[in-house]
Amino acid sequence: MIRLNRKTIVIVVGCFLASLVTPIYADEDVLNAQEYFPLHPGNQATYIVNDAVLHTATVPNYTVNVNSVPTRPIPVFPDLTEYFTNDGNGFRIHREDVPGGEFGVFNPPLTITAPQFSVGQTFETSGIDRRTIPGLGVFDLNQNATSRIEAVEPVSVPLGTFTAIRLTVTVRTTGVVLGTPIDQTNTATLWVAQHYGPVRRIDTDPYLGTLDGKLLSVSIDTDEDGINVTDDNCPVIGNPLQTDTDRDGLGDACDTDDDNDGMLDGDEVEVGRNPLVNEAAIGSVINTFLLMEP
Ligand SMILES: [Ca+2]
Ligand SMILES: [Ca+2]
Numbered sequence: 587m588i589r590l591n592r593k594t595i596v597i598v599v600g601c602f603l604a605s606l607v608t609p610i611y612a613d614e615d616v617l618n619a620q621e622y623f624p625l626h627p628g629n630q631a632t633y634i635v636n637d638a639v640l641h642t643a644t645v646p647n648y649t650v651n652v653n654s655v656p657t658r659p660i661p662v663f664p665d666l667t668e669y670f671t672n673d674g675n676g677f678r679i680h681r682e683d684v685p686g687g688e689f690g691v692f693n694p695p696l697t698i699t700a701p702q703f704s705v706g707q708t709f710e711t712s713g714i715d716r717r718t719i720p721g722l723g724v725f726d727l728n729q730n731a732t733s734r735i736e737a738v739e740p741v742s743v744p745l746g747t748f749t750a751i752r753l754t755v756t757v758r759t760t761g762v763v764l765g766t767p768i769d770q771t772n773t774a775t776l777w778v779a780q781h782y783g784p785v786r787r788i789d790t791d792p793y794l795g796t797l798d799g800k801l802l803s804v805s806i807d808t809d810e811d812g813i814n815v816t817d818d819n820c821p822v823i824g825n826p827l828q829t830d831t832d833r834d835g836l837g838d839a840c841d842t843d844d845d846n847d848g849m850l851d852g853d854e855v856e857v858g859r860n861p862l863v864n865e866a867a868i869g870s871v872i873n874t875f876l877l878m879e880p
């Protein structure tokens with residue numbers, strides 16, 4: 587019997603950046619695919635798979651055309667490479683390479699999310715998986731995929747605890763290969779964190795079993811300021827000096843209230859106050875001092 591050597595369907599490992607301040611979400615919040623599935627060249631994420639095998643996924647600094655679309659091939663698990671884009675069409679998978687030289691090209695690409703997405707949304711893709719199986723030939727199989735944004739929840743992995751978006755992806759592939767009917771379903775559950783991409787993902791494949799990858803470490807500097815996302819106090823804006831006036835862990839570059847006096851920087855400037863000096867705190871110190879005077 588012929589079985590597709592599809593290890594998974596799925597997703598990736600993107601890249602990241604991160605807010606050291608845990609974001610708070612409401613279900614209706616609109617989320618940005620660029621932030622949750624970053625494809626920044628050079629980003630690396632190392633996972634421990636099934637608590638046993640270390641695997642590093644790197645976003646390459648080159649692209650590979652798939653049906654004339656420049657994509658980034660990323661080795662998302664050992665022996666599994668998937669080709670991604672994240673642009674005005676959303677976050678999509680265009681091709682996958684599996685062991686033995688087999689690969690499938692998806693037309694249309696499999697949509698994981700639109701450019702903007704919210705919890706509760708579902709994305710469907712129906713099309714063709716043009717599968718090249720060495721020694722057997724090239725076969726057009728039917729592909730029906732559903733990606734559902736399930737929830738926001740905390741997830742703990744070796745690198746830490748993240749507030750993550752959980753999504754499930756189910757891909758059913760049907761057709762006939764050399765007279766043998768194919769009907770295979772692959773599923774994946776992903777937890778993706780803002781600026782980090784997938785921090786955990788569990789893939790289930792009828793052929794290869796279950797793969798559970800948990801994020802161990804990252805080398806990601808999306809804002810290219812020389813500070814790794816795990817240490818950057820403002821991961822989205824280049825701030826190599828990491829200035830944090832009020833020392834609240836959020837760098838001035840990202841902090842809307844640099845002196846933590848409750849008045850936003852912009853408002854302070856408007857009324858002639860110094861956004862870097864907490865006048866209220868100084869006032870209370872002076873008052874305390876005056877009260878101490880005889
Ligand atoms: Ca950085
Ligand atoms: Ca930064």
Ligand SMILES: [Ca+2]
Pocket residue numbers: 830831832833834835836837838841843844
């Ligand atoms: Ca701050």
Ligand SMILES: [Ca+2]
Pocket residue numbers: 843844845846847848849850851854861
């Ligand atoms: Ca302020």
